Amino acid sequence: ALGPAAVAVLRFVLPYETTDEAAAIVAGVAADPAAQRLVLWAGLVACLTLVPGALVVLAAARSRAPALTAVTAVLLVPGYLALGSGAAGADLVVLAGLESGVDRAALVVVVAAVLADPVTSVATTVFVVGHLTGTVLLGLTLWRARLLGRTWAILLAVSQPVHLVAALTGNHPLDLLAWSLTAAAMAAVAPALRDPGDGR
Numbered sequence: 001a002l003g004p005a006a007v008a009v010l011r012f013v014l015p016y017e018t019t020d021e022a023a024a025i026v027a028g029v030a031a032d033p034a035a036q037r038l039v040l041w042a043g044l045v046a047c048l049t050l051v052p053g054a055l056v057v058l059a060a061a062r063s064r065a066p067a068l069t070a071v072t073a074v075l076l077v078p079g080y081l082a083l084g085s086g087a088a089g090a091d092l093v094v095l096a097g098l099e100s101g102v103d104r105a106a107l108v109v110v111v112a113a114v115l116a117d118p119v120t121s122v123a124t125t126v127f128v129v130g131h132l133t134g135t136v137l138l139g140l141t142l143w144r145a146r147l148l149g150r151t152w153a154i155l156l157a158v159s160q161p162v163h164l165v166a167a168l169t170g171n172h173p174l175d176l177l178a179w180s181l182t183a184a185a186m187a188a189v190a191p192a193l194r195d196p197g198d199g200r
Helices: 002-013 022-031 033-062 066-081 089-099 104-116 118-144 150-169 172-188 190-194
Strands: none
Touching: 002 033, 002 150, 002 172, 022 033, 022 089, 022 104, 033 066, 033 089, 033 118, 033 190, 066 118, 089 104, 089 118, 104 118, 118 150, 150 172, 172 190
16 A cells, blocks of 8 residues: 555645646746655655555455456556656656756756657556556456455546546646555455455
């Protein structure tokens, strides 16, 4: 649950919008560098905890729903792994550039180049497709494996489509809600992990 909770904080305080161009991103970070610093720390926590958390629940589900667990893992784990190499990679570039006094116009050019780089594009696609589709399937997987009740499974499954809507519309409170639902649903799996014989 720690990884999704970290992303919930990140998405809520992000000082620009997901759909912004480089100039708007630089301007947003310049206006609130403290928020951007929190974004970076929360992103680090997410990168270190999302995959281990997913692997724990997937391992618990594997014996009860092997095929569905395998498909979910193929999508979700690479999706989470790609988080640090996608568009989020520009976050550190922006803040470091501003704090080191790089010319604003030059920084915009660099950030645009980072966002347009094929590695960034591929990593972002893997992250978006992987974590969105993977989380929907994870809700189904954990319900089929009787590790989550129906209500929690539905909330988990819909949480990331809600995040997508929030990201595309710039609705930060809705994004906070979406990732908080993911975190809460993952936390709700904990009792079943402690006593896997008592499936739900």
